[in-house]
Amino acid sequence: MLKTTKFAGFLLILSLIFSAFPAISQQTQKTPEERAKLRSERLTEKLSLNETQKQQVYDIIFNHASQVDLIKNNQDITKESRRDQVKTLRTETDQKLQGVFTKEQTDKWNTMKQKMKEKHGKKNGHKKHGKKNKGNKNKVGNVN
Numbered sequence: 001m002l003k004t005t006k007f008a009g010f011l012l013i014l015s016l017i018f019s020a021f022p023a024i025s026q027q028t029q030k031t032p033e034e035r036a037k038l039r040s041e042r043l044t045e046k047l048s049l050n051e052t053q054k055q056q057v058y059d060i061i062f063n064h065a066s067q068v069d070l071i072k073n074n075q076d077i078t079k080e081s082r083r084d085q086v087k088t089l090r091t092e093t094d095q096k097l098q099g100v101f102t103k104e105q106t107d108k109w110n111t112m113k114q115k116m117k118e119k120h121g122k123k124n125g126h127k128k129h130g131k132k133n134k135g136n137k138n139k140v141g142n143v144n
Contacts, residue, residue, distance in 0.1 A: 010094055010113040013120065032065035046112060047105045056100045064093040 030038070040058035043049060049057060071077075071085045098106055 013113055013116045032062055035065045036062035053100050060096045
């Protein structure tokens with residue numbers, strides 16, 4: 001159960017990383033190459049990847065970023081279908097990345113993902129909680 005929770009958190013993190021700031025115009029969005037370079041450099045630093053791993057990670061992330069762009073630009077499918085396709089792609093990308101890392105790197109990576117999930121969860125939980133409380137206060141106010 002805990003592994004499923006960690007994995008779901010990672011998927012959420014990857015989603016945020018690869019689809020951040022959708023309101024920014026296409027002109028200012030980074031290309032798949034730029035996104036892959038930045039992300040692979042961060043992972044290289046955080047996980048102490050060797051040159052072979054760095055290239056493999058770059059290739060995996062570049063492929064992911066390119067496919068996400070294709071999915072998001074496909075106006076022939078529904079929003080839900082795009083979301084499902086990106087989610088599936090994230091799962092596949094996660095599995096590919098895990099195949100590149102050593103056991104120690106995978107452990108560190110999972111810790112990083114968990115921290116991001118907790119940080120993201122607090123932000124979302126706070127927003128949802130705030131809306132829920134506000135709604136409850138209004139209901140309580142209406143009852144009194």
